[in-house]
Every structure is written in structure tokens, then in C-alpha cells.
Amino acid sequence: MKAAAFNYQKANSVQEVIQLLGRYGDNAKLMAGGQSLLPSLNMRLSNPEILIDLQSVAELKGITKVDQVIRIGAMTTHTEIENSPIIQQHFPILSEVVPHIAHRAIRNLGTWGGSCVYGDPAAEWPACAVALNGVMVIQGAQGERRVLAKDFFLDLYTTALASNEILVATEFNLSSNVTKHYFEELSRRHGDYAVTGIVCQIKLNQEVISHARIVYFSVSSTPVMALGVQESLQGKNIQSLSNTEFLANTIQTAKSEIATLADLTNSAQMKTHLVGVLLERALKHIAHQ
Numbered sequence: 001m002k003a004a005a006f007n008y009q010k011a012n013s014v015q016e017v018i019q020l021l022g023r024y025g026d027n028a029k030l031m032a033g034g035q036s037l038l039p040s041l042n043m044r045l046s047n048p049e050i051l052i053d054l055q056s057v058a059e060l061k062g063i064t065k066v067d068q069v070i071r072i073g074a075m076t077t078h079t080e081i082e083n084s085p086i087i088q089q090h091f092p093i094l095s096e097v098v099p100h101i102a103h104r105a106i107r108n109l110g111t112w113g114g115s116c117v118y119g120d121p122a123a124e125w126p127a128c129a130v131a132l133n134g135v136m137v138i139q140g141a142q143g144e145r146r147v148l149a150k151d152f153f154l155d156l157y158t159t160a161l162a163s164n165e166i167l168v169a170t171e172f173n174l175s176s177n178v179t180k181h182y183f184e185e186l187s188r189r190h191g192d193y194a195v196t197g198i199v200c201q202i203k204l205n206q207e208v209i210s211h212a213r214i215v216y217f218s219v220s221s222t223p224v225m226a227l228g229v230q231e232s233l234q235g236k237n238i239q240s241l242s243n244t245e246f247l248a249n250t251i252q253t254a255k256s257e258i259a260t261l262a263d264l265t266n267s268a269q270m271k272t273h274l275v276g277v278l279l280e281r282a283l284k285h286i287a288h289q
């Protein structure tokens with residue numbers, strides 16, 4: 001099938017994008033790499049009057065470090081994140097995630113912002129944004145507003161972004177604490193969307209966990225934080241994470257608090273089982289890192 005006819009405009013600045021969104025409202029669609037948008041137009045799931053191409057908006061591109069803040073521009077591609085020396089030094093987990101996203105051609109065009117705004121619950125970046133406590137930087141006619149990533153993903157393919165706004169970047173604060181990360185996803189073939197995945201960030205004060213973020217993806221309609229697990233990790237000595245009894249209790253907590261939803265090929269029961277499998281691997285790995 002082919003997309004219905006649409007107009008096309010290349011924007012050169014965020015200001016121009018906002019003006020165009022003001023003029024066309026819900027009839028406009030922003031286009032990043034087109035990796036999800038174009039298939040959805042071809043399938044006639046969406047029928048915008050105009051596509052606003054973000055490829056020439058330089059201020060949306062690239063990764064910077066200013067003081068203790070790492071900023072990923074919305075138009076930064078998956079491949080650029082993988083290869084960024086800043087990311088490799090400060091959040092190597094993000095570079096490690098990239099090979100799990102689709103295939104090279106898609107990674108060369110697909111963007112951080114496109115993935116976050118699309119809000120696919122099986123995508124890696126939304127879960128990473130929540131686990132690393134990212135701040136979504138949004139620009140609209142009224143100026144800039146900032147939304148914590150944990151409050152940005154509202155439902156299936158639905159975010160806190162209004163139709164007259166653009167996601168400009170995501171910012172991450174660097175911590176002075178020793179920080180440990182873990183990422184794993186289970187998928188049928190490498191590069192496929194995950195059946196279930198986990199992203200963890202653990203901050204330590206000496207050997208004691210001062211802050212834990214445990215986030216699952218591809219289990220529900222958004223990334224899901226395991227709040228009970230996070231609470232049970234708080235204040236624990238890192239070595240105790242691999243204690244058999246503690247592990248069993250924590251896995252039980254995760255399985256009972258994550259309300260998994262079936263997808264087209266995997267049952268909710270299977271995802272609940274994988275929630276436990278991934279948590280056990282994550283905690284054992286972090287304890288011995």
C-alpha cells in the first residue's frame with residue numbers, strides 16, 4: 001500500500017517547527033528518520049496533511065556534556081549513540097543497548113527522539129530513559145518545559161507530548177556515587193523487538209545501595225518501574241543481592257507487582273516468568289560486578 005498524498009516541508013530550526021505546528025495543528029506530523037512514521041503512513045494508519053522533516057534542524061542533533069549533565073539531542077541516531085565517546089565514558093550501557101535495536105540500516109536513521117515519542121512499549125530507549133532518570137526537554141509555543149521520563153510515557157504509543165510540541169532532547173545527570181548498570185533483553189532473534197527486557201541503575205554509597213531503578217520493557221503498555229523491588233534494594237549491602245533467600249523474595253515481589261500483558265506471540269504468564277529470570281540475572285551480575 002502507498003501513503004495518501006501529503007505536503008512536505010523541511011524545517012531549519014526548532015522555532016520554525018513550532019510555527020509550522022501552530023499553523024497546521026493535528027494535521028502535521030514531524031518526521032525524524034521516518035523509520036516508524038513512513039510504514040504507518042504506507043499502512044494508512046495516519047493521514048497527515050503535511051510532513052515536517054527534522055533532518056536539517058542542527059540544534060536537535062548530537063550529544064553534549066555540560067558540567068554534570070549529558071544531553072542527547074532528539075535527532076541523534078541510534079548509531080551515533082553507540083559510537084559517542086561521551087556516552088561510552090559516562091553511560092556505556094546506552095552504547096551496549098544499540099546493537100539490540102533492529103538492524104544497522106534502521107539504526108543509522110532511527111533516532112533517540114523518534115523512538116521516545118513513538119512510545120513503543122517494546123522499545124529500548126523509553127526504558128533506558130526511565131531507568132537513568134532522564135529529563136525530557138520539550139519545546140512548544142509557550143516555551144520550554146521539562147518532564148521526568150518516568151512521567152512521559154503515558155500509555156501504548158502515547159506520551160505527555162502535546163501535538164503542538166516537539167521533543168528537543170533528553171538530559172541525564174551524572175552522579176558522584178559509584179553507579180552500576182545492567183541491561184538484558186530476551187528476543188526470538190537478535191535485533192527483534194524484545195519479548196521482555198530489563199534496565200537497571202544502582203547507585204552505591206560505599207557498599208550500600210543508596211538508589212535503585214529497575215525498569216522492565218515489553219511487559220505492559222509503557223516501561224514499568226518495579227517500585228517494590230526498588231524499595232527492597234534500598235539500603236542493602238551490594239553483596240547481599242546474590243543471597244538465595246533475598247533473591248527469591250525479591251523475584252516474588254517483582255512477579256507480583258508487574259502486571260504483564262500478553263503481546264501477539266507471548267502470553268502474560270510467560271512474560272511474568274521472564275520478569276523473574278531477568279531480575280535474578282541482573283542482581284547476581286550487579287552483586288559480582
Ligand SMILES: Cc1cc2nc3c(=O)[nH]c(=O)nc-3n(C[C@H](O)[C@H](O)[C@H](O)COP(=O)(O)OP(=O)(O)OC[C@H]3O[C@@H](n4cnc5c(N)ncnc54)[C@H](O)[C@@H]3O)c2cc1C
Binds near residue numbers: 030101103109114
Ligand atoms: C523493522 C524495524 C525494526 C525495529 N526494531 C526495533 C527494536 O528492536 N527496538 C527499538 O527500540 N526500535 C525498533 N524499531 C524502531 C526504530 O528503531 C526507530 O527508533 C523508531 O522507528 C523511530 O524512528 P525514527 O526515529 O525514524 O522516528 P519517525 O519514524 O520519523 O517518527 C516516529 C514518531 O515520532 C514523532 N517524532 C519523531 N521525532 C520527534 C520529535 N523530536 N519531537 C516530536 N515528535 C517526534 C513522529 O511524528 C512520529 O510520530 C524498529 C523499526 C523497524 C522499521
